[in-house]
Amino acid sequence: MPDQKPLLDLFLAYIIRFWPRILSLTWQHIMISSIALAITLAVCIPLGIYLTRNEKAAPYVIGVANIFQTIPSLALLGFLIFIFGIGNDNAICALFLYAMLPVLQNTYTGLKNVPKHLILAARGMGMTEYQILMRVQMPLGLPVIIAGIRVATVWIIGTATLASAIGGGGLGRLIFSGLASIRNEVVLAGALPATILALVADQALKMFQAHADPKRRALRLSQKTETSADRP
Amino acid sequence: MVIFDKATKIYEDGTRAVDRLDLEIERGEIAVLIGPSGCGKTTSLKMVNRLEELTSGKIVVGGKDIHSLDPVELRRSIGYVVQEIALMPHMSVAENIAIVPRLLGWDKKRIRRRVDELLELARLDPARYRFRLPDQLSGGQKQRIGVLRALAADPEVVLMDEPFGALDPISREGLQNELLELQNTVKKTIIFVTHDMEEALRMANRVVIMRQGRIEQMGTPDEIQDNPATDFVRNFIGEDRLANISPDSPLDILVQEPILRVKPGRAASEVLDMMEDEGCETAQVVDKNGKWHGMALLWLLKQASRKGLSAADGLTRERKLLIEEATLRDAAEMLADKDLPIPVVNETGEFVGIVTQAGVARLTIGRLTRKRREVKD
Numbered sequence: 171m172p173d174q175k176p177l178l179d180l181f182l183a184y185i186i187r188f189w190p191r192i193l194s195l196t197w198q199h200i201m202i203s204s205i206a207l208a209i210t211l212a213v214c215i216p217l218g219i220y221l222t223r224n225e226k227a228a229p230y231v232i233g234v235a236n237i238f239q240t241i242p243s244l245a246l247l248g249f250l251i252f253i254f255g256i257g258n259d260n261a262i263c264a265l266f267l268y269a270m271l272p273v274l275q276n277t278y279t280g281l282k283n284v285p286k287h288l289i290l291a292a293r294g295m296g297m298t299e300y301q302i303l304m305r306v307q308m309p310l311g312l313p314v315i316i317a318g319i320r321v322a323t324v325w326i327i328g329t330a331t332l333a334s335a336i337g338g339g340g341l342g343r344l345i346f347s348g349l350a351s352i353r354n355e356v357v358l359a360g361a362l363p364a365t366i367l368a369l370v371a372d373q374a375l376k377m378f379q380a381h382a383d384p385k386r387r388a389l390r391l392s393q394k395t396e397t398s399a400d401r402p
Numbered sequence: 403m404v405i406f407d408k409a410t411k412i413y414e415d416g417t418r419a420v421d422r423l424d425l426e427i428e429r430g431e432i433a434v435l436i437g438p439s440g441c442g443k444t445t446s447l448k449m450v451n452r453l454e455e456l457t458s459g460k461i462v463v464g465g466k467d468i469h470s471l472d473p474v475e476l477r478r479s480i481g482y483v484v485q486e487i488a489l490m491p492h493m494s495v496a497e498n499i500a501i502v503p504r505l506l507g508w509d510k511k512r513i514r515r516r517v518d519e520l521l522e523l524a525r526l527d528p529a530r531y532r533f534r535l536p537d538q539l540s541g542g543q544k545q546r547i548g549v550l551r552a553l554a555a556d557p558e559v560v561l562m563d564e565p566f567g568a569l570d571p572i573s574r575e576g577l578q579n580e581l582l583e584l585q586n587t588v589k590k591t592i593i594f595v596t597h598d599m600e601e602a603l604r605m606a607n608r609v610v611i612m613r614q615g616r617i618e619q620m621g622t623p624d625e626i627q628d629n630p631a632t633d634f635v636r637n638f639i640g641e642d643r644l645a646n647i648s649p650d651s652p653l654d655i656l657v658q659e660p661i662l663r664v665k666p667g668r669a670a671s672e673v674l675d676m677m678e679d680e681g682c683e684t685a686q687v688v689d690k691n692g693k694w695h696g697m698a699l700l701w702l703l704k705q706a707s708r709k710g711l712s713a714a715d716g717l718t719r720e721r722k723l724l725i726e727e728a729t730l731r732d733a734a735e736m737l738a739d740k741d742l743p744i745p746v747v748n749e750t751g752e753f754v755g756i757v758t759q760a761g762v763a764r765l766t767i768g769r770l771t772r773k774r775r776e777v778k779d
Contacts (some may be wrong), residue, residue, distance in 0.1 A: 291488035294453055294561075295502050295551075296478030309492045384492030385535065 180355035188359070192344070196363045199340035202258055202333055203326045203367075206265035210273055210322055213266070215315070218277025219303065232275055239271040243329045247336050261333030261340075268329055269322035276318025280311030309384050316379040320372055327368040331360070341367075403429040403591040404450060404559055408459035411445050411615075419445040421615035422459065427608075429558075432585065432592045434602040437612035437638075443595045446612070447561050450593065451477045464558055478505055481552030481560035481590070485567045487544045489536035495521075495547055496532040502555040520550040523584065542573035549581065553588060562594045566601065578604055599639055603627065611635055649731040653723060656733060656765060657746050657755035660686040666695045666714045670707035673698055673716075684743050686753060687717055694753035697721060697745050722747055725754045733757045 185192065214235075221228040238246070247264045254260035284307045292302045334342035344360025380386060406425040412418050420442040427433045435443040448454040449461060452473040461468050468476055489498050499520060500513045508516070518528040524546050536544055545565060552560050565581075566574045578601060585592065596602055602609050603623040611618045611626065611634075619631040630636040662685035664673050673685055677700060687695040696717030706716035722745045723732060736744050743756040 285486075285488075287484060287486035287488045288490060290453070291482070291484050291486075292490075292501075294448075294451055294477055294482040294484065296474050296476075296505055297501075298474055301505070306490060385537065387492060389535065 177354055177358070180353075181358050184355045184359050192341075192359055192363065195339065195341050195343055195360070196367070199327070199330055199342075199364065199367065202261060202338065202340050203265070203323075203330045206262045206269065206326050206330070207319075207323055209262065209266045210269045210326070211319065214270055214273035215277050218274050218315075219281065221274075221278050222281045222307075228278060232271070232278065235270040235274050238267040243268055244332055244335065247332055251336055256337035258333065258338040260336055261330065261338040265326045265329055265333075269326050272318040272321040272325070273315075274318075276321075277311070277315050280314030280318070281307045283314065284310045309387070312382045312384070313379055316375060316382055320375040320379065323371050323375060324368050327364065327371060331364050403427055403431075403464060404593065405462040406446070406449075406459070407462065409446070409449060409456055409461055410458045411442070411449060411454055412457045418615050420449065423615070423617065425610060425617065425620070427591060427593060429591050430589045431607045432594055432605055433608045433610055434594045434596060434606035435610050435612055436596055436599065436602040437618070439597065440614075441612040442615040443597075443612050444563055447563055447593055447595050450559070450561055451480045451482060453477075478502055478555065479557055479559075481555075481557040483548050483552045483560070483562040483565045485564040487536075487548045487568065489539075489544055489547055489551075491536050494533045494535060495539070498536070498547060499551045499554050501551060506555055508555075516554060520553060523587065524550055524580070540573070541569050542577055545569060545573075545577055546580070549577075549584070553584075553590070557590070559591045559593070562592060564596055565594070567596070567598075574601075581605070611638060649734070650729045653725055653728045653730060653733055653746060653757065656730065656757045656761050657725070658758065658761055660684075660743065660745075660756045662686065662698075663688055663753075664698070664713060665689060666712075668713045670703045670711055670713050670716050673713040674700075674703050674707055677703070685713075686745055686756065687713060688753045692752045694722075694745060694747045694751055695719075697743070699742075721745065723757065724749060730762075734762060737762060 217231065221231055241249075243264065246268060247261065250260045250264050254263055281303075288306055288310070289302055292306045297305065330340050331342035331345055333340050334346050341360040341364045345357050345364075346360075348354065348356030348358070348360060404425075404427040406423045409420055409423040409425075410418070411420040423442075423446060425433075425446075435446060437443050445454050449456055450463065450468070452468060456469070463476070463480070489495075490501070493501075496514075496517045499517045503513045503516060517532065521528040521531055526543070526546065531539075531543075536547070539547065545568075549562075549565065552562070566577050569577065582605065594602075594605055596605075603626075606623055608620065609623055609626050610620045613634055619626060619635045621629075626635065627639060630639055661680050661682050662673075662676060664676065664685050664687055666687050666689050677683065677685055677698075683700040685698040687698055689695060695714060696719040698713055698716050699718055702718065703713065703716035706713070709715075721736070721740075721742065723736070725746050725748050728746070733744060737757070737759045741759055743758045745756055746754040748754055
């Protein structure tokens with residue numbers, strides 16, 4: 171039985187032997203996730219902004235995103251085979267649909283939550299609608315928007331492991347083949363990097379979120395300029 | 403400088419917020435629009451920078467029909483202060499002040515110079531305050547920055563929508579004075595909206611009292627106070643004047659009719675009976691010419707009636723106040739000393755009325771429940 175050796179030994183042996191494969195699958199995983207995330211952001215942030223200006227449409231659009239999010243991810247992947255066939259395209263599309271909701275919802279609420287009187291004051295001072303968006307709403311809504319992106323990112327990285335179930339790449343390959351051959355060290359070799367990826371991405375975004383906080387930004391600014399102002 | 407010509411605003415639901423408003427505001431004048439909520443004062447203000455569009459009529463600012471101008475350009479040329487202050491929380495004091503100059507594309511040096519100049523004008527040390535965040539300012543300081551922000555690009559016209567409404571009474575009064583002082587230097591044409599009559603009378607060169615979208619009365623603060631045109635105006639002024647009494651205010655708001663007022667010739671026993679019927683301990687003795695003879699006191703009358711004398715012998719003349727001189731404080735002190743009504747007379751000895759403890763209590767309670775600005779000493 172292969173289980174005679176402790177899991178850790180088997181795992182280390184597997185890594186030492188197959189690290190180039192693990193690395194390339196990790197890279198694939200990152201690529202799939204990044205592309206899916208990029209599409210999600212490119213679609214959902216503008217859409218969220220649009221919804222703040224067309225509020226009647228908001229419940230419907232967010233409702234649709236909600237439906238996609240409720241469908242079990244594996245079922246969604248299976249369903250999309252009819253449209254995209256098998257492979258990474260299908261996976262990326264499914265991940266995008268799956269991750270729409272948090273980004274869309276948070277963009278919408280983040281911008282909506284900017285106090286009305288600030289927007290009125292900005293307009294009254296002669297900002298164009300675009301300037302109001304970029305100089306007032308976005309900076310103030312950014313922490314909420316990034317919070318949505320964080321959730322979407324973690325979901326995407328986690329769910330991307332399922333891509334291999336429909337013929338895509340990524341760390342899911344290791345997990346599924348490990349499961350099929352009952353070799354826990356192989357499962358672990360796929361699951362561990364995927365987990366680390368998710369954690370690292372989440373932490374990075376968390377730091378960015380704190381960094382983007384309007385108060386923090388202003389504080390940084392004041393400290394920076396204050397020290398420079400002290401100089402003659 | 404700003405001319406409203408039959409300016410009308412009808413909302414989609416049919417509400418006539420502003421109804422054929424004709425108003426001409428001179429250069430360098432502070433015109434205060436005042437009235438109860440829903441009278442159209444804020445809508446009138448917002449029509450000037452086209453945050454509300456006219457339904458019909460015309461508004462001319464600096465000789466130009468605002469309808470022919472681009473709204474964004476128009477707004478950049480007009481200062482705007484809102485009630486909520488609305489400093490951008492993610493921007494420093496300097497950045498907030500610099501919003502309009504930046505929109506106008508001024509270069510950095512000029513903006514910086516202008517910001518410092520304005521902060522100094524408001525007696526805020528630029529080195530200390532330039533990089534503060536709105537959160538690190540007091541309410542009064544925030545509003546000051548709000549006013550400076552409106553002045554930043556040196557606009558001819560400044561709109562102020564209840565700028566001091568959210569402040570506590572003490573900082574409010576300070577800021578009103580500061581704004582008046584500032585106005586002496588900058589000489590802007592200011593349209594100022596408030597619902598506080600005291601503030602209107604203090605700030606305005608001209609008070610415009612509005613009601614249901616129309617001007618009820620317009621004039622200098624003195625004109626309005628001296629000749630209120632309608633009952634509405636009278637009530638509007640009166641109501642608020644009451645809110646601003648202080649211990650040094652004259653006595654007249656406290657003066658009331660006495661329960662018992664008797665002629666001096668009456669017998670003491672007769673007056674005693676009347677007092678018993680009315681359930682009071684005092685009566686004012688006033689002759690037919692309105693001259694005050696004294697206050698009849700229960701125990702003095704009893705002595706007089708035992709001796710079979712007239713009411714005129716059971717009087718005290720020591721306790722009284724002169725309407726021309728006495729203040730609320732005097733009345734309160736006398737009442738605290740002895741809980742008896744105080745007769746109020748004028749200098750020629752005519753009876754005016756009485757001041758009672760109950761009256762003082764009523765006034766105090768009225769003031770407390772109004773939650774208006776605090777008395778000033």
